[in-house]
Amino acid sequence: MSLFDFFEWLGTTPWSIALHESRYAFLVVLTVHVLTLAVFVGTAVVIDLRLLGAALTRVSVSEVVSRLLPWSKGGLAVMVASGALLFFAAPLVRYENVFFRLKMAALALALVNVWVFHRTQYRRVAEWDLDPLPPRGARLAAVASLALWASIITAGRMMAYQDYWF
Amino acid sequence: MSLLELCRWIQYSAPLVEMRASPWLFPVIATFHLFGLAVIGGSVLLVDLRLLGLGLRGQRTGDLALESERWLIRGLWIALPTGVLLFMCFATKYYYLTFFWVKLAALILVLIFTFSIRRRVALAGDDGAGRLHRGMVAVVSLSLWTTVAMGGRYIGFP
Numbered sequence: 001m002s003l004f005d006f007f008e009w010l011g012t013t014p015w016s017i018a019l020h021e022s023r024y025a026f027l028v029v030l031t032v033h034v035l036t037l038a039v040f041v042g043t044a045v046v047i048d049l050r051l052l053g054a055a056l057t058r059v060s061v062s063e064v065v066s067r068l069l070p071w072s073k074g075g076l077a078v079m080v081a082s083g084a085l086l087f088f089a090a091p092l093v094r095y096e097n098v099f100f101r102l103k104m105a106a107l108a109l110a111l112v113n114v115w116v117f118h119r120t121q122y123r124r125v126a127e128w129d130l131d132p133l134p135p136r137g138a139r140l141a142a143v144a145s146l147a148l149w150a151s152i153i154t155a156g157r158m159m160a161y162q163d164y165w166f
Numbered sequence: 167m168s169l170l171e172l173c174r175w176i177q178y179s180a181p182l183v184e185m186r187a188s189p190w191l192f193p194v195i196a197t198f199h200l201f202g203l204a205v206i207g208g209s210v211l212l213v214d215l216r217l218l219g220l221g222l223r224g225q226r227t228g229d230l231a232l233e234s235e236r237w238l239i240r241g242l243w244i245a246l247p248t249g250v251l252l253f254m255c256f257a258t259k260y261y262y263l264t265f266f267w268v269k270l271a272a273l274i275l276v277l278i279f280t281f282s283i284r285r286r287v288a289l290a291g292d293d294g295a296g297r298l299h300r301g302m303v304a305v306v307s308l309s310l311w312t313t314v315a316m317g318g319r320y321i322g323f324p
Contacts, residue, residue, distance in 0.1 A: 059222065071221065
């Protein structure tokens, strides 16, 4: 069974149809998905700005990360859950959407970027914790992170417009 | 000229007609509007979480408030002009949407509140205002911003 067949089948399941045809549930999920952006990307941006030496330079990097990352993670969890429901409401439509695929690719890259940063630069954070301007590697990770979250927002917004363009 | 006539005049003025003819301009502007949302969200949360005794608890609220105010203003510089453009594109549609006026009212209220009461409480020092008082300021701020963002989502529905 190909992914296409699987998603086609998934879209015929009663819960998927119910969500797709619901009057309010779908809109509520969509609103939650967009509003959580402020929490999820908002806190991620603050961390990235600290890593770039552009904000909170008098606060240690580890304090910013340890205090704000839980909020970012919580936001991500809500994003993934609400996003999964939006996908579930119309699996084939999303799967066939070029911006959805770009968004998933950018999301994967963004998560790899976070993972690599925590495995490498952040391991030695004690050496540069109080530096107003963190080392090059950390700044690179922050730039990549900002660019990828911006791409994810862009692709997410553009998903609704694919039909107008292609 | 009534407000509706003004909206109609804006929406059907030559530059706006031109703008609507482009299939990508509106979504691109809407995307930048969302970038603004992320920056505003981060800077608002930094202070409101701190007022609630969460987030960067080890820092003085006043320091966070001054720092995040700069980023809030930058976020507003992204979100407000793009928001005005989005409004002008479909001015007559928004004129008839209650939620648009709710959003506008909440936005004006939250801006006044942020740069007056919330600013004063945040800068008063961490012992300047009682815990309940600080918490209430954060809850009012978060509720108003949530209303603004929710209004934004709802006026976009067809």
